[in-house]
Amino acid sequence: MSCQYHPGAETLLKYASGAIGGLHNVMLKLHCDVCPSCANHVAELEGIGGQYLNKLEGLPLAENAFEQLMSRIESEPQLSTSAGTAAEINNSNDPTKRTSDTDAPVANDYLHILEQILLKGTSKGLNWHWRTKRFAEIPLPTNDDSFDGKLIYFKKGMKVPQHTHRDKEYTLVLSGAFSDDKGTYRRGDYVSNSRLDEHAPIAESDCICFAVTTEPLKFTGTFGPVLNWFFN
Amino acid sequence: MANVVAINQYKLKRKRLEQTTVDQDRRVQNQKWIECLVKVAKTQDQSAFQSLFNHFGPKVKSFYVAHHLSPQIAEELVQETFISVWRYANYFESNKGQVSTWIYTIARNKKLDYFRKTNRQINTTELISDDIAVEPGEQYTTRIGEELTFFLPQLPDEQYEVIKKVYFEQLSHQKAADTLNITLGTVKGRIRSAVNNLNKLMRGGL
Numbered sequence: 001m002s003c004q005y006h007p008g009a010e011t012l013l014k015y016a017s018g019a020i021g022g023l024h025n026v027m028l029k030l031h032c033d034v035c036p037s038c039a040n041h042v043a044e045l046e047g048i049g050g051q052y053l054n055k056l057e058g059l060p061l062a063e064n065a066f067e068q069l070m071s072r073i074e075s076e077p078q079l080s081t082s083a084g085t086a087a088e089i090n091n092s093n094d095p096t097k098r099t100s101d102t103d104a105p106v107a108n109d110y111l112h113i114l115e116q117i118l119l120k121g122t123s124k125g126l127n128w129h130w131r132t133k134r135f136a137e138i139p140l141p142t143n144d145d146s147f148d149g150k151l152i153y154f155k156k157g158m159k160v161p162q163h164t165h166r167d168k169e170y171t172l173v174l175s176g177a178f179s180d181d182k183g184t185y186r187r188g189d190y191v192s193n194s195r196l197d198e199h200a201p202i203a204e205s206d207c208i209c210f211a212v213t214t215e216p217l218k219f220t221g222t223f224g225p226v227l228n229w230f231f232n
Numbered sequence: 233m234a235n236v237v238a239i240n241q242y243k244l245k246r247k248r249l250e251q252t253t254v255d256q257d258r259r260v261q262n263q264k265w266i267e268c269l270v271k272v273a274k275t276q277d278q279s280a281f282q283s284l285f286n287h288f289g290p291k292v293k294s295f296y297v298a299h300h301l302s303p304q305i306a307e308e309l310v311q312e313t314f315i316s317v318w319r320y321a322n323y324f325e326s327n328k329g330q331v332s333t334w335i336y337t338i339a340r341n342k343k344l345d346y347f348r349k350t351n352r353q354i355n356t357t358e359l360i361s362d363d364i365a366v367e368p369g370e371q372y373t374t375r376i377g378e379e380l381t382f383f384l385p386q387l388p389d390e391q392y393e394v395i396k397k398v399y400f401e402q403l404s405h406q407k408a409a410d411t412l413n414i415t416l417g418t419v420k421g422r423i424r425s426a427v428n429n430l431n432k433l434m435r436g437g438l
Contacts, residue, residue, distance in 0.1 A: 006434075008427075008431055009427050009430035009431040009434060010427045010430075012430075012434075013395065013399050013427070013430070014399065016399075017340070017399040017400045017402070018340035018341075018343055018344055019399065019402070021344050021347055021348060022348065025344065037434075041383075041434050043329075043333075044382060044383065044384055045384075046333050046336065046337050047329065047330065047333050047384070048384070048392075048395065048396050048399075048400050049333065049336040049337070049340065049400050050329075050330045050332040050333025050334070050335075050336045051330075051332070051333075051396070052295075052336070052396060052400045052401060053288070053291055053292070053295055053332050053333075053335065053336040053339070054258075054291070054330075054332040056291045056294045056295060056298070057291075057294060058289070058290025058291045058293065058294050059290050059293045059294045059297060059303070059306075060290060061289050061290055061293055061307060061310060062307055065285075065289065065307070065310070065311070066282055066285055066286075066289075068311065069285065069311050069314055069315070070278065072311060072315060073315055073318050073319075076315070
């Protein structure tokens with residue numbers, strides 16, 4: 001089933017032009033993996049980048065740059081060669097779809113786990129931190145101070161107390177579904193909430209979400225202060 | 233309503249017709265680069281690879297320098313970009329478009345990767361329209377079974393230019409205004425209109 005909720009044009013523009021990094025970038029990549037419509041929009045926007053590159057006046061490279069390049073290619077192990085077709089090679093190696101997989105990547109460490117849940121529906125072996133009987137999470141460390149990432153598990157019927165966001169929260173449904181007063185969000189749906197939105201989501205089925213916030217969420221109901229302490 | 237659709241289609245056709253000559257040149261050029269990539273993918277042809285490198289390498293360096301990286305780092309990232317071009321040439325789908333776009337996406341990802349490894353913040357420019365993109369109601373329901381249509385040719389040229397300058401060239405609003413010889417207010421207005429139009433176009437037409 002295709003996704004119903006998508007990132008807006010500006011988010012896709014920022015993503016296509018490389019202005020979104022870290023976990024938010026991972027989230028948008030995952031959404032595009034399951035949303036052909038957004039993947040096509042991004043590809044078209046990336047065309048602006050290609051046109052920009054085409055028109056750029058080049059800067060001279062070091063004299064032996066090509067020789068240096070060839071010797072690096074020859075000395076580094078081949079990951080893929082002409083012998084394999086694209087289909088035979090793990091698609092996640094595609095350099096246009098993800099940033100490099102070498103040298104201590106932070107965000108990409110999680111990419112594999114998140115892909116497994118989203119694409120294959122497998123979430124076994126994850127070290128959930130149970131916060132209540134029906135709610136668990138796994139913090140996703142990021143080297144970007146301005147973002148906080150979490151994997152969240154809600155059991156069916158779990159109602160998250162009414163809350164607002166101090167800044168922005170982006171959520172991608174990896175499996176299951178949840179709803180709030182604005183709609184029902186299913187696998188692949190991308191939801192963004194700003195500090196203006198107050199909502200009380202409820203899990204329609206066992207649900208795993210990937211959430212990225214610029215600030216921790218803030219509970220606003222009667223028990224808000226207690227919950228703020230508890231959840232953060 | 234039918235009239236509006238007809239007018240839009242007419243405008244689009246005319247615009248496409250005007251672009252035909254320019255496109256013709258670009259297509260011929262692109263075809264040449266596609267052939268080079270195919271040779272790299274199939275026979276690991278070094279001279280085809282060198283042609284690609286000689287043409288795109290200096291442009292990729294220029295891209296990194298324009299995005300505030302030092303010439304030394306830019307040079308290193310050019311190397312990394314072309315190592316990927318060599319290794320993943322078989323991923324390029326010639327039916328999907330421009331070689332320049334493919335190389336651009338690799339270069340962009342290398343830049344993001346470099347920023348992540350060095351814990352450097354991404355320069356996100358001054359995005360006044362940020363609130364538009366994430367305000368409630370921004371999310372929309374896609375039409376199921378929607379046919380693939382190209383929306384960029386429908387964007388007014390002046391809005392396309394501003395989008396290119398502000399997002400892809402990452403110019404500040406003021407610099408974009410200076411380059412395009414328009415006021416700062418006009419730049420902001422055009423970004424706002426462009427983002428609004430793109431949101432509508434992506435939903436299936438203005």
